[in-house]
Amino acid sequence: MRRIYLDHSATTSVKPEVAEIMLEHLIQKYGNPSSVHSFGREAKKGLERARDQVAALINAQPEEIVFTSGGTEADNMAIIGVANKYSKRGKHIITSAVEHHAVLHTCEVLEKKGFKVTLLPVDEYGIIRMDDLRKALTPETILITIMHANNEVGSIQPIEEIGTLAREKGIIFHTDAVQSLGKIPVDVRKMNIDLLTGSGHKIYGPKGVGFLYVKKGIKLEPLVFGGGQENKYRAGTENIPGIVGLGKAMELAGEEMNTEMTRLAKLRDCLIKGLQQRISNVTLNGHPILRVPTNVNLSFEFVEGESMLLSLDMKGIAASSGSACTTGSLDPSHVLLAMGLCHEVAHGSIRMTLGHENTEEDIQYVLEVFPAIVERLRNMSPLYQEKRKECAECTLKK
Amino acid sequence: MRRIYLDHSATTSVKPEVAEIMLEHLIQKYGNPSSVHSFGREAKKGLERARDQVAALINAQPEEIVFTSGGTEADNMAIIGVANKYSKRGKHIITSAVEHHAVLHTCEVLEKKGFKVTLLPVDEYGIIRMDDLRKALTPETILITIMHANNEVGSIQPIEEIGTLAREKGIIFHTDAVQSLGKIPVDVRKMNIDLLTGSGHKIYGPKGVGFLYVKKGIKLEPLVFGGGQENKYRAGTENIPGIVGLGKAMELAGEEMNTEMTRLAKLRDCLIKGLQQRISNVTLNGHPILRVPTNVNLSFEFVEGESMLLSLDMKGIAASSGSACTTGSLDPSHVLLAMGLCHEVAHGSIRMTLGHENTEEDIQYVLEVFPAIVERLRNMSPLYQEKRKECAECTLKK
Amino acid sequence: MYSEKVMDHFTNPRNVGELENFSGVGEVGNPACGDIMRISLFVEDNIIKDVKFKTFGCGAAIATSSMVTEMVKGKSIEEALTITNKAVAKALDGLPPLKMHCSNLAADALHKAINNYQEKMIS
Amino acid sequence: MYSEKVMDHFTNPRNVGELENFSGVGEVGNPACGDIMRISLFVEDNIIKDVKFKTFGCGAAIATSSMVTEMVKGKSIEEALTITNKAVAKALDGLPPLKMHCSNLAADALHKAINNYQEKMIS
Numbered sequence A, B: 001m002r003r004i005y006l007d008h009s010a011t012t013s014v015k016p017e018v019a020e021i022m023l024e025h026l027i028q029k030y031g032n033p034s035s036v037h038s039f040g041r042e043a044k045k046g047l048e049r050a051r052d053q054v055a056a057l058i059n060a061q062p063e064e065i066v067f068t069s070g071g072t073e074a075d076n077m078a079i080i081g082v083a084n085k086y087s088k089r090g091k092h093i094i095t096s097a098v099e100h101h102a103v104l105h106t107c108e109v110l111e112k113k114g115f116k117v118t119l120l121p122v123d124e125y126g127i128i129r130m131d132d133l134r135k136a137l138t139p140e141t142i143l144i145t146i147m148h149a150n151n152e153v154g155s156i157q158p159i160e161e162i163g164t165l166a167r168e169k170g171i172i173f174h175t176d177a178v179q180s181l182g183k184i185p186v187d188v189r190k191m192n193i194d195l196l197t198g199s200g201h202k203i204y205g206p207k208g209v210g211f212l213y214v215k216k217g218i219k220l221e222p223l224v225f226g227g228g229q230e231n232k233y234r235a236g237t238e239n240i241p242g243i244v245g246l247g248k249a250m251e252l253a254g255e256e257m258n259t260e261m262t263r264l265a266k267l268r269d270c271l272i273k274g275l276q277q278r279i280s281n282v283t284l285n286g287h288p289i290l291r292v293p294t295n296v297n298l299s300f301e302f303v304e305g306e307s308m309l310l311s312l313d314m315k316g317i318a319a320s321s322g323s324a325c326t327t328g329s330l331d332p333s334h335v336l337l338a339m340g341l342c343h344e345v346a347h348g349s350i351r352m353t354l355g356h357e358n359t360e361e362d363i364q365y366v367l368e369v370f371p372a373i374v375e376r377l378r379n380m381s382p383l384y385q386e387k388r389k390e391c392a393e394c395t396l397k398k
Numbered sequence C, D: 001m002y003s004e005k006v007m008d009h010f011t012n013p014r015n016v017g018e019l020e021n022f023s024g025v026g027e028v029g030n031p032a033c034g035d036i037m038r039i040s041l042f043v044e045d046n047i048i049k050d051v052k053f054k055t056f057g058c059g060a061a062i063a064t065s066s067m068v069t070e071m072v073k074g075k076s077i078e079e080a081l082t083i084t085n086k087a088v089a090k091a092l093d094g095l096p097p098l099k100m101h102c103s104n105l106a107a108d109a110l111h112k113a114i115n116n117y118q119e120k121m122i123s
């Protein structure tokens, strides 16, 4: 069966060049970089080349890159690390309602430990308002953590403005750039970023490896203790195959970004328009323009997300949904709710995230099979029957 | 040049079968196990098979295995996790002076946060005395963390006795089994172990992945927050290629342990005896019998370790040393010092750890080249000149 | 994730629709929590002669709805009342643990429809 | 880790040994910290005519010892006294940062040997 992967924001395959260098470091250059001997030196060389590659893509210095076990750990390390190091200066943290759980749950844990956390609201497109941020600042504020691009709806936050404000006020600024790296330009100097999270497996690198950029001069309390690896910021034998894979993936991302993202933006627009033309009551979630080139997020009214996913899957199409049913919780996506969608429309959201392997033919195929799926489910749906009965709680964008 | 890797306790290469399954999950089965679609289900399948494989080797239930980013994180998770969860019961932790830094430094950090830590001394072989442990117990004791096999000298602790005592007293028992897995039998039920750390890259699995066995009923506060992965114990997209590699490596380790360890024990004894016959003033560090089959640790008096490592490396032999010079600190190995070695003898220690690729010919080659290296360095050494002047501070085993 | 039976009932749901001349109708769930099931019955001589469902919800919600209609067709009211959510899940060869509490409501909808029928009979 | 020059001096150290008829001898370090360097000099007409070293220590310790003996041979006492540990490291194309403070003591041993020579001259 034809299989079309449209879930690149969940994870990606690794590119052949990435697999190749990983394999080399799994089988031949397998030394421990702390070792004195030639096997160790080979590993160390791979480690430091990867550090250069990562730094280059975000305009940082290699010494400012700390490798971690992924985006989640990097987010935790940034937030808990700043909280523990700077708590004497103040105990207030500002974040947004649409952050990834790696940020939100970490902030919740700090709240239980006596920190005050402000969750900035977002507009209907999922973007914070600078005015809300300005008003939230207090002399106690030690950290602002706002993501660059949202993982569900792809909306892009005004990072440079936030960075400039934070710098002005002397507040540390962390951004989770897991979903923007390789898709839109990221420049830590220009954007005044102090801490930045990246992850390998969203950019055709491996799972289980990520990094935190730590601007020179910013101090963090480590999360994990042991050997003195990563300049004492992160103990544990370095995941060399993962790290060299991440480095290579970052390098390729930089080289290919311009052409590849132009290509994907076209496919994205074709997919959005095509589905809206073929199916009624389909709304776009997220900002129409301030959006990463790979993200399609649509709500199909009167249908629930998981049943669409299953139906798509049976046609070989891999997508994801903001429906509660896919997460096991009762509430649908906190991101869609924060944007003001009513529960039932949030439950009917489908995210399709484009990547590397996707072609125009893929999009055509999706456009062909999708309408029948929605129609079948709508015919089963008691809501469709009472079609257009207005949803009381929500402010649907028409 | 001929290259002989004798540093398997630092890290190993991955076996071909391990590389193969990793590659499969990097390139084809690359889904995110949280995803509903077929790519996600394939990944999930790999994840759960690996959990079975890991559990099988240590006689645990699959639900009791939490995958981590390595041995260091698992040690941290066990110790900090118990400390934070059970601090109301008491704030006393018992460990030993010869633990890995992932345990020792974590305990030090807890000490700064108000916990009391007892470091049990060890005998001349690096093994704790059960009497010392019994005396150290207080009603405040919530955790005993003692490693199974030591990474430097290979000595094996009386884990079953410790486990039985801990169970009797209702104290949680954690053991770092990074250096014993696949080398000697590990059975969490028989040994009454509550928490056990393992790492992939010491058993021909990949770096950057490990696990913590958490006995049913034991609760831990997580170290990393975010998505609900690993039954909420460890957030972050699972490192599927790493995890399936670890699973495969554990399976192979179980299958091959008996024959392979018999083979390596012979090579080990041949190497120890051969060097002691050919070179004067060479002492074995660690227990002669209660020792993993792969570990050789010798002190070459009057010579410093790093200069031996460099010389060996120039002959293609990769080893390691307890010398301060290889770690960048001023003090030599804390393990050798805890065993009562004087500084200068500790500085002259060389660890050779055997593995998979090593053959009898390798050992013969080492025996051939080693004497000249020591002789050359001794001829340069002012200590050799004043040979046998007794070292005041130490109690050398003759 | 789902058993083959669940996938079968999801893919080829039995008795989809709404009876025009129903004897009773029951609805559970609400759009906010992502599941709504509506079951309509046609009862004659105390026997459920026909039954249809409409469901907005996930795969488990659709499959349990479909399954319950199959289980109940031709049964007496008393027999139908003994059918539990758990029995429906079992008939589907089980559901993922997370789905057991959130999407396994079809028997509730059935019971509501029966109640509705019984109330109508009384009045 | 080490520069080629360091490895060259480690592999082929110059002037290893101890002068039987030395004019001065100096030793720094101690076995506990893993480095001992002993340098002996033969001085004639204020010129260092011969110099030898013995070192217990790591690669950097051996290389710096060897290098300092090369740097000093044929130099006057005054010139020799201007040689610093830093200059020795520089002559070796640098040392790893961690080695700069712990194993870079050869110039100290040299200065001690010169002091020893000078004290002998006075007495």
Ligand SMILES: Cc1ncc(COP(=O)(O)O)c(C=O)c1O
Pocket: A009, A069, A070, A071, A072, A073, A075, A100, A102, A147, A149, A150, A151, A176, A178, A179, A199, A200, A201, A208, A209, A210, B235, B236, B237
């Ligand atoms: C925005 C964002 N932050 C953090 C993460 C977590 O990264 P990782 O999966 O590498 O832990 C993800 C993806 O899961 C993400 O999309």
Ligand SMILES: Cc1ncc(COP(=O)(O)O)c(C=O)c1O
Pocket: A235, A236, A237, B009, B069, B070, B071, B072, B073, B075, B100, B102, B147, B149, B150, B151, B176, B178, B179, B199, B200, B201, B208, B209, B210
């Ligand atoms: C005994 C012991 N514990 C823990 C570790 C740490 O494991 P990892 O390197 O996977 O973090 C090691 C090895 O480095 C070890 O030898």
